[in-house]
Amino acid sequence: MTNKLATTFTGLEFVNPFVLASAPPTESKAKIMRAFEAGWGGVVTKTIGMHPVENVAGPKTIYQRASEAKPYVSRNKRPDTVSHSSWNWELISDQPLEQWLPDLEEIKTTYPDRMLIGSIMAGAGNEEEMDHWRKLAKACVNAGCDALELNMSCPHMDRKDMGAHIANDEDIIRSILKAVTGAVSVPIWVKLTPSTSSLVNAAGAAYAAGAASISLCNTFPSLPLMDPETLKFEVEVDGLVTSGGLGGLAILHQALQRVSDVSRAYPDKSISGIGGIKGFREAFNFIVHGAGNLQICTAAMEEKGSGGIGVNLIQELTGDLSDFLDRKGYASIEDFRGIARERIVEHSQIRRKSEAYNGGYAKSA
Numbered sequence: 001m002t003n004k005l006a007t008t009f010t011g012l013e014f015v016n017p018f019v020l021a022s023a024p025p026t027e028s029k030a031k032i033m034r035a036f037e038a039g040w041g042g043v044v045t046k047t048i049g050m051h052p053v054e055n056v057a058g059p060k061t062i063y064q065r066a067s068e069a070k071p072y073v074s075r076n077k078r079p080d081t082v083s084h085s086s087w088n089w090e091l092i093s094d095q096p097l098e099q100w101l102p103d104l105e106e107i108k109t110t111y112p113d114r115m116l117i118g119s120i121m122a123g124a125g126n127e128e129e130m131d132h133w134r135k136l137a138k139a140c141v142n143a144g145c146d147a148l149e150l151n152m153s154c155p156h157m158d159r160k161d162m163g164a165h166i167a168n169d170e171d172i173i174r175s176i177l178k179a180v181t182g183a184v185s186v187p188i189w190v191k192l193t194p195s196t197s198s199l200v201n202a203a204g205a206a207y208a209a210g211a212a213s214i215s216l217c218n219t220f221p222s223l224p225l226m227d228p229e230t231l232k233f234e235v236e237v238d239g240l241v242t243s244g245g246l247g248g249l250a251i252l253h254q255a256l257q258r259v260s261d262v263s264r265a266y267p268d269k270s271i272s273g274i275g276g277i278k279g280f281r282e283a284f285n286f287i288v289h290g291a292g293n294l295q296i297c298t299a300a301m302e303e304k305g306s307g308g309i310g311v312n313l314i315q316e317l318t319g320d321l322s323d324f325l326d327r328k329g330y331a332s333i334e335d336f337r338g339i340a341r342e343r344i345v346e347h348s349q350i351r352r353k354s355e356a357y358n359g360g361y362a363k364s365a
């Protein structure tokens with residue numbers, strides 16, 4: 001029997017297009033093994049690095065909710081509220097590479113039909129950091145990773161040669177990809193920050209330098225709210241806070257815009273869609289804008305009783321997608337992937353009340 005949910009993405013065979021994103025749901029061997037047992041088609045590990053990592057002395061992630069009765073956004077638990085977003089200032093994995101490697105090998109040996117993508121991060125600007133990228137890449141691939149995702153999007157880095165700080169520099173993007181593609185031969189995904197006006201150019205540089213896919217979107221840089229009564233931030237340490245990342249439903253529409261921008265500029269290239277996927281409707285929208293697989297984090301973390309890996313969520317996603325394919329007579333997601341692209345146009349191409357509008361320009365005499 002043909003598996004309609006099976007997808008080929010960057011040359012890899014996924015049993016379904018749903019992937020747990022690089023985040024707390026994929027921070028350990030135990031969680032990843034449970035995720036694969038639950039039915040996820042792939043996982044991207046929590047980002048592995050070689051620089052010292054130590055998280056804040058307090059909560060790392062909060063969930064924000066809103067209600068109709070009191071429509072303010074807050075982490076405070078109130079009756080009849082619905083999910084608005086997640087906010088975190090969590091750093092990359094504090095588990096060293098040497099601890100990850102046997103875990104990766106065991107995961108892949110236990111679940112050979114599931115795609116294991118290693119997320120890695122190092123610095124930039126000198127040959128020592130390029131060697132770090134090479135070492136991380138070779139080690140993860142040798143341990144069984146089917147692909148790598150290069151983290152050029154983390155919004156929490158103090159070091160200016162890492163994460164989102166480097167994703168605007170096309171020369172750095174090219175240098176990192178040269179180092180990694182020269183070290184390994186698996187597909188390379190590049191996770192770029194969405195917080196830039198030059199995203200399309202950065203994506204183009206990455207594709208040209210050998211990236212098999214762009215992953216969009218990581219969380220958006222943001223700040224938590226301050227309570228007007230206590231004058232305390234909703235998450236803080238010793239009264240202080242710094243920039244964190246906003247995720248969940250609140251970023252859905254922005255993420256779709258970024259995916260659309262890159263997909264329309266490079267319609268023949270691959271995109272892994274991320275940002276606000278709560279169920280099938282959100283996943284569908286990423287696909288119609290060109291995404292070939294879907295990464296999910298906040299919705300999995302919010303699910304009660306699943307240990308943060310979305311046991312019920314993956315069953316809902318695969319079930320709803322299967323029902324949709326059957327109802328519409330589609331053989332796979334490829335039958336409707338990208339169908340929204342040609343309907344995204346410039347403002348001047350949208351019908352106006354009269355024919356006099358000229359895109360904001362004066363008409364020639």
